[in-house]
Amino acid sequence: MYDSGKIIAGLVIFAGLFTVPFIMNRGTAAPPPKLKIVSKAKACVEDTHYMRTSHMKLLNEWRDDALRDGHRLYINNKGKKIHIGLQITCLKCHSDKADFCDKCHAYADVRPYCWDCHFSPEGRKKWASTEGHF
Amino acid sequence: MGIDRRSFLKIAGLSAVLGIGGGSVTDLLVNKDVEASEAVCTENALHAKRWAMVVNVKKCSEHKDCKKCIEACDSWHNIPNFHNSKDEVKWIWKDDYEHTFPDQECEFMSEDIKKAPFILMCNHCDQPPCVRVCPTKATFKRPDGIVAMDFHRCIGCRFCMAACPYGSRSFNWRDPRPFIEKVNNNFPTRMRGVVEKCTFCVDRLADGLQPACVEACPYGCLVFGDLEDPESEVRKLLQENVTIRRKPELGTMPSIFYIV
Numbered sequence: 001m002y003d004s005g006k007i008i009a010g011l012v013i014f015a016g017l018f019t020v021p022f023i024m025n026r027g028t029a030a031p032p033p034k035l036k037i038v039s040k041a042k043a044c045v046e047d048t049h050y051m052r053t054s055h056m057k058l059l060n061e062w063r064d065d066a067l068r069d070g071h072r073l074y075i076n077n078k079g080k081k082i083h084i085g086l087q088i089t090c091l092k093c094h095s096d097k098a099d100f101c102d103k104c105h106a107y108a109d110v111r112p113y114c115w116d117c118h119f120s121p122e123g124r125k126k127w128a129s130t131e132g133h134f
Numbered sequence: 135m136g137i138d139r140r141s142f143l144k145i146a147g148l149s150a151v152l153g154i155g156g157g158s159v160t161d162l163l164v165n166k167d168v169e170a171s172e173a174v175c176t177e178n179a180l181h182a183k184r185w186a187m188v189v190n191v192k193k194c195s196e197h198k199d200c201k202k203c204i205e206a207c208d209s210w211h212n213i214p215n216f217h218n219s220k221d222e223v224k225w226i227w228k229d230d231y232e233h234t235f236p237d238q239e240c241e242f243m244s245e246d247i248k249k250a251p252f253i254l255m256c257n258h259c260d261q262p263p264c265v266r267v268c269p270t271k272a273t274f275k276r277p278d279g280i281v282a283m284d285f286h287r288c289i290g291c292r293f294c295m296a297a298c299p300y301g302s303r304s305f306n307w308r309d310p311r312p313f314i315e316k317v318n319n320n321f322p323t324r325m326r327g328v329v330e331k332c333t334f335c336v337d338r339l340a341d342g343l344q345p346a347c348v349e350a351c352p353y354g355c356l357v358f359g360d361l362e363d364p365e366s367e368v369r370k371l372l373q374e375n376v377t378i379r380r381k382p383e384l385g386t387m388p389s390i391f392y393i394v
Contacts, residue, residue, distance in 0.1 A: 046171070065173035067284045070276060072340040073176045084173060088320050116325040117285060124319070127311040 033103035038095045045074065045082055045089070056112070059086065086118045096122045178342035182360035184279035185258065185334055186389040187348070188371045194355040195250035203253060204228070206350030210335070212323045214313035223304040225332040226255040226347055234392075237381060247394055253356065255347075256281060256302040256332035257380060257388030264294035264303065273329075279361070279389060280334045290327035299381050300388075303331045334358075361389060 001007070044051045045058065065071040066084045074082045083089050094100040097120040105112060115123070175181075194200075207213065207226045214223055232239050234252040262281045264273050272287035273294055295303045309326045321337070324330050335345035343349065348356045359368035368391070371377075377391040 062173070063284075063286060066340075067282065067286075068274075069173070070179075070278075070336070070340065071173035071175055072179070072337075074171065074173050076171050083176070085320075087322060117322040117328075119319075119323065121319050124317055128314065128317045 030107060033107050035103060036096060036099040037093055040093050044093075046076055059090075059114070062086075086114065087120075091118075091120045095120055098122065176340050176342075180339045180342055180344075182278050182366075183362035184260070184360065184389065185339075186279070186359065186361040186368050186391065187255075187334075187345075188357045188359075188368050188375075188377065188391045188393060189253050190355045190357070190371075190393045191247075191250050191252060192393055193353050194253060195246065197353060198251055200353075201228075202350045202352060203347035203356060206346040207332075209316035210318055210321060210338075210346040212310075212314045212318055212321050214310035215315055216308065216313050221307050223306060223310060223330060225304075225330070226253060228252065229254055231394075234380060235378065237383065238378070250394070252392065253347075254300070254302070254380075255390065256334075257300055257386065257390045258332075258334055260387035260389065261385060263297040263299070263384075263386060267293040267297040269293065276336070280336055282333055282336055283329075283331060285322070285324055285328055285330065288328045290329060292329060294329055299384050299386065303329050305329050 051058075062074065062084045065074070072084045074084050076082060091097065097115070101115075204226050208215070211225060213225060216222060228251045231243070231248050231250060231252060234254060258279060258281045260279065262273075262275055265275050265281060268274075269291060270287045270289055272284050272289070274282060274284070276282050290305065292305055295305060306324050306326050306328050311323050314323060335343070338345060344358055345356075348358045357367050357371055359366035361368060363369065371393065372391060375393045377393050379388045379391055382388070
């Protein structure tokens with residue numbers, strides 16, 4: 001092999017530079033968030049795995065079902081009937097959005113715009129001028 | 135290296151099948167969606183072919199200071215109060231005859247009518263011009279006649295506000311949240327840059343409830359019902375009384391009728 005010294009030295013430098021971020025950040029990975037649920041229901045809308053991976057898909061479908069088609073009752077995989085609504089259903093158990101939604105969303109670095117309009121009773125305290133009456 | 139053309143093509147073909155086809159085949163075999171779920175109408179939902187409202191101005195003008203319908207709507211829908219008419223967001227409001235029926239103004243009209251309070255809201259037109267101009271279909275007409283809003287889709291272009299001949303639409307110039315006086319936890323707020331209006335309380339109808347304003351009126355001045363049902367209360371009122379609609383000459387066919 002010609003110029004093996006230069007090539008090998010170059011490879012070593014490249015490997016070093018390439019792995020610097022991994023080595024520097026070793027052991028500092030944020031631990032997966034521990035979520036708090038103020039549980040009122042025994043089970044969520046669908047099973048936990050599905051909710052964890054596809055709740056955003058379900059919420060999108062719910063939005064269109066409720067607003068576009070006027071279908072506001074969801075019958076889940078097990079035949080259970082659930083009222084469609086982020087505030088009237090989801091947030092009744094996941095009432096503290098900061099301790100549930102936000103933790104994971106911050107961990108995964110996603111910024112859903114649900115909260116521009118929807119709010120949890122907890123989150124409301126930040127902006128509401130008076131206590132509600134409903 | 136000894137690889138002939140034939141075996142190269144074989145390896146390339148096999149890799150292509152595994153690489154491109156493999157993923158989609160396993161995706162087809164493992165369905166990640168929830169299968170047996172569906173969304174239906176709520177059991178106690180109120181249904182109609184064409185929802186409409188009759189406003190009894192005669193009765194209403196006996197109680198000129200009453201604002202119960204407006205207050206009920208504001209608090210149910212988290213409507214802000216900016217104390218400033220420039221930024222005002224309104225779903226239901228009051229105005230006088232001259233501004234409600236500018237095309238039917240008459241200088242010799244009785245003072246009673248001239249000073250009577252007219253309850254105004256979205257007319258839920260049968261031919262809604264706002265729906266025609268909305269570029270994102272954020273506002274749309276439901277099969278039951280309600281001109282509904284999907285705030286998720288509104289981009290705030292305000293074409294609908296220009297198209298609406300009744301001024302029924304309001305734009306959120308500012309963040310409405312700090313200006314909501316009574317908060318309803320079961321209804322979302324809106325955000326800055328979104329147009330909003332009366333929705334005939336589609337969410338309440340789905341729960342078998344009358345619109346908030348109708349429920350709140352202690353004198354029965356607002357009557358809500360199905361225009362296509364000859365037996366409905368609104369049809370009976372239309373049979374028994376002379377009613378007028380706002381700007382009928384525009385051909386929008388409003389669904390709000392006024393008994394004057």
